[in-house]
Amino acid sequence: MRTAMANRLTPYMFMAPAAIIMAIALMYPLGYMVWGSFRDWNPSQTIGEAEFVGLKNYIFLWNDPNFHESLGVTLRFAFFVVTIEMVIGVGLALLLDREIRGISLLRTMFILPMMIAPVVVGLMWRYMYHPTVGTFNRFLDSIGLPRVDWLGDYALTSVIIADIWQWTPFIFILSLAALQSLPRSALEAARIDGATGWQQIIHIKLPLMMPVLIVTALLRLIDAFKVLEVILVMTEGGPGLSTEILALRISRTATEFRELGVAAAMSNYLLILLLLLTVGMFAFNRWQEARAARLNALVEEES
Amino acid sequence: MPTIRLDNLVKRYGNVEVLHGIELEMAENEFTVLVGPSGCGKSTTLRMIAGLEDVSDGEIYVDDKPVSHLEPKERDLAMVFQDYALYPHMNVAQNISFALRLARRPKSEINAKVKEVAEMVGLTDFLGRKPGALSGGQRQRVAMARALAKDSGIFLFDEPLSNLDAKLRGQMRAELALMSQRVQKNMIYVTHDQIEAMTLADRIVVMHGGYIQQQGTPEELFKRPVNKFVAGFMGMPPMNFLDGALEERVGEIWVTGEGFDLKLSGEIAAKAKAHSSREVTLGIRPSDLSYDDAADPATALTLDVQVSEYIGAQSVLLCKCGSAQVMVEVNSESPVALGQTLTFAVNQRGVHLFDRTTENAL
Numbered sequence: 001m002r003t004a005m006a007n008r009l010t011p012y013m014f015m016a017p018a019a020i021i022m023a024i025a026l027m028y029p030l031g032y033m034v035w036g037s038f039r040d041w042n043p044s045q046t047i048g049e050a051e052f053v054g055l056k057n058y059i060f061l062w063n064d065p066n067f068h069e070s071l072g073v074t075l076r077f078a079f080f081v082v083t084i085e086m087v088i089g090v091g092l093a094l095l096l097d098r099e100i101r102g103i104s105l106l107r108t109m110f111i112l113p114m115m116i117a118p119v120v121v122g123l124m125w126r127y128m129y130h131p132t133v134g135t136f137n138r139f140l141d142s143i144g145l146p147r148v149d150w151l152g153d154y155a156l157t158s159v160i161i162a163d164i165w166q167w168t169p170f171i172f173i174l175s176l177a178a179l180q181s182l183p184r185s186a187l188e189a190a191r192i193d194g195a196t197g198w199q200q201i202i203h204i205k206l207p208l209m210m211p212v213l214i215v216t217a218l219l220r221l222i223d224a225f226k227v228l229e230v231i232l233v234m235t236e237g238g239p240g241l242s243t244e245i246l247a248l249r250i251s252r253t254a255t256e257f258r259e260l261g262v263a264a265a266m267s268n269y270l271l272i273l274l275l276l277l278t279v280g281m282f283a284f285n286r287w288q289e290a291r292a293a294r295l296n297a298l299v300e301e302e303s
Numbered sequence: 304m305p306t307i308r309l310d311n312l313v314k315r316y317g318n319v320e321v322l323h324g325i326e327l328e329m330a331e332n333e334f335t336v337l338v339g340p341s342g343c344g345k346s347t348t349l350r351m352i353a354g355l356e357d358v359s360d361g362e363i364y365v366d367d368k369p370v371s372h373l374e375p376k377e378r379d380l381a382m383v384f385q386d387y388a389l390y391p392h393m394n395v396a397q398n399i400s401f402a403l404r405l406a407r408r409p410k411s412e413i414n415a416k417v418k419e420v421a422e423m424v425g426l427t428d429f430l431g432r433k434p435g436a437l438s439g440g441q442r443q444r445v446a447m448a449r450a451l452a453k454d455s456g457i458f459l460f461d462e463p464l465s466n467l468d469a470k471l472r473g474q475m476r477a478e479l480a481l482m483s484q485r486v487q488k489n490m491i492y493v494t495h496d497q498i499e500a501m502t503l504a505d506r507i508v509v510m511h512g513g514y515i516q517q518q519g520t521p522e523e524l525f526k527r528p529v530n531k532f533v534a535g536f537m538g539m540p541p542m543n544f545l546d547g548a549l550e551e552r553v554g555e556i557w558v559t560g561e562g563f564d565l566k567l568s569g570e571i572a573a574k575a576k577a578h579s580s581r582e583v584t585l586g587i588r589p590s591d592l593s594y595d596d597a598a599d600p601a602t603a604l605t606l607d608v609q610v611s612e613y614i615g616a617q618s619v620l621l622c623k624c625g626s627a628q629v630m631v632e633v634n635s636e637s638p639v640a641l642g643q644t645l646t647f648a649v650n651q652r653g654v655h656l657f658d659r660t661t662e663n664a665l
Contacts, residue, residue: 185388188355193402193453194376203401207392295435 037264043254050261057265067266069241070249077156077245078224081163086217088164089171090209094201096172097179107176111169118166122233125162126151129234155235155243162230167223171216178212179205211288218281222274246270305366305379305456305489306331307352313360314347322347323513324361329491329506334483336492338500339510339536346461348510349493353459354378365457380457381450385465387442389434395421395445396430402453420448423482440471447479451486460492464499476502497537501525509533531662534586534655540619543592543629545585546659549575558585558656562625566601571654574665582659589619589632591653594639598648606631607644 032047037057041050061067096107113121128135129150137147150158182205190204206213228247231237237244237252244252246266254263307329314322322344329335337345350356352363354375363371370378381402389398396417397404403413421427424444434442443463450458464472464479480503483490494500500507501521508518509532517529521537528534534542547560556567556575565585567575575583592604606622606629613635620631620639631647633639656665 183386183388183391185384185386186390188353188375189382189384189388189449190390190401191355192353192375192380192382193449194405195401196376199405203405204390210392292435295433298436 033264033267036260037268039261041260041264043258043260053261057261058269060262061265061269066241067249070244070246071269073156073241073243074225074245077160077163077227077243078221080160081167081224082217082220084160084164085168085171085220086213089168090175090206090213092168092172093175093179094205097176107173111173113166114169116166118229119233121162121166122230125158125165125230126234129158151235152239155239159231159234159243162234163224163227166230167220171220174212174216175209178209182208214284215281218277218284222277225270225274225277307457307489307491308364308367309348309352309361310364311361312348312351312358312363314344314351314356315359320359321513322351322359325515327508327515327518329489332487332489334490334492334503334505335508336494336500336504336506337508337510338494338497339516341495343510344513345493345495345510349459349461349491352457352491353380353382378457379455380459381453381455382459382461383443383446383450383463385462387434387446387466389442389445389449391434394431394433395426395437395448398434398445399430399448399452401449416452416454420451423451424448424478439467440475443467443475447482451482456489458486458488458490460490460494462494463492465494465496479503498539501537507537509536511536527664528655529664531584531586531657531664534657534664538588540589540630540632542586542588542655543627544657545587545624545627545629547583547585549578549581549583549656551576558583560585560625561627562623563604564601565604565649565654567654568602568651571651571656571665575656578656578658578665580658580660583665584657584659584662586655586657587629587649588653589630591650592629592631592647593650594631594633594637594645595648596646598646600646602651603646603648604629605644605646608639608641611639611641 036047036050038052038054039047039050040053040056041047092110096103096110116124127133131137131147131149131152134150136150140147148154186208187200187204190200195203226247227245228251231243231245232248232251235243237248247270250263250266250270253259253266307327309325309327312322312325312327313320325344325348327335337348339345347356351358351371354370354373354377358371361371362369365378390401393401399417399420400413403416408416417430418427421430424447426441426444426448429437429441429445434445437445443466446463464475467475476499483503492499492503504521506518507521507524509516509524511532517524517533519527524533524537528537531544535544545560545563547558547563550557550559556572558565558567558575563585587604595603604624606620606624608620608622610621612619612621616635617632618635618637618639620633622629622631639645657663658665
């Protein structure tokens, strides 16, 4: 009797350390944030001293044009970054999925940007975008073209380019792994059936890679909504609000404007957005598993 | 449908040569089976014909036109793969019609073709299913239907039945034989299973170690193997081999070895007389030995029966002849008890002799 009980408890005991750490490091601050978002809270006050204001912070943000602007920047940034990275990453994977001399070295080089700390990436690109001494403008000078005000007139584009440089490799390696796990014989059958290289990509490779691509895109999307360091270092959100993505606005609201309650409410909006994406991802996975299970059941029923 | 000719076909992977100059001609509408143990080069040969592997040296001719520089799709062929190679994201109808859709044939023609081949392989009720929702046998049929729909002159099979269970394999083998009679095409079939080869082939090509060992009708290969490898590979249960020496005694030629002394007569005796070397291997199929107490000891083997494997109407006796093992196929009704030493008459027409060093038949 007692052993049976102990046996049943064993898995929970193994999980307990992780669960406790999760509770302390994740659930507690999260709860704190949600609680704080209902208060008019200044950094000089403890949370208990702050006045409870209900949904005031949320309603304020709902009508705040600056918040809208920031949300718009974030959505635009995430959309362009993920779309372009997907296209380039998958394209590169399709190109490099072959056996040529030095291919492994090439693949390693392609994933290097991903390994650099975001702050370093930001500094690197800020230097390269510098209006007078930056690499790009010096290059434009040398070939006789007019300079471009990278981080001024084209700030958002410039920031997007930097992010693409850093995160395309992520999509590249996942796509390459997906490609290399495709059934070789199906591709050979397609060649015999008369498919050209393009037709193989469109009719066989991409459809078969799709589950991996969807998950990859969602992961990148979630990441893109949270991006902070690179933009903070490159533009600090400027000029104006042109590159002030949500994460940056949250941090400024808390530190510069000293409105912890509003910052917390904004974080919650972002959290809800990310939760929706995550739930979407899980739903997609579940849907796929359910479909696979249904197919198996159908086969077993017949045999 | 076209003739195929392989001219001195060589395949190298780096410095390793795996096919050493294959010479082969396949006539119109012939069912050719390439058979051999794994690693013998049969699949590589097929894949070179398909265009999935590069030709290192030599040439492949289809109707006397060299094709080795052509892409698979330019070679007018269809192929059935061992793992079926279906497109998992397409349903059965889409799988079957893929090649036709790529070729931009009119819709009505595609639909008619899909219907026709689906009926032929019995898949009409499953056209809307994805491969994941089909059993192994059904998937195999889809692969077959997909190849049929292409209307190519050449049909390639790469071990198409080896992923199926034994019962289904037998059934599909019969269906395949029926289909090959109905559709007049040049078929090349690769297998490691000599029963498949025997039952399906117009012509069998036995390969071993990157060389063709022998080619001919199933009967030729079974009755007149050119060397010990082919003799041992074709036929189930396999041929018995006993090392011995040729001796001439008063005008008769005998083959003698540990535990046996056999007088030869007829054609094989003449061949043995003419042969220069005396060191030979005697080969006798289990079915060419028959239990006969009254047999003349000069044309019989005396064997210790050790194990009897009952397989229905027939039983296979595992016996000892000296230190060598000999299998005998007998009617299960034969009164044979284990542990006995019995006399088995040798069918002289079924006696094979192989040179011990070259392993070639005399």
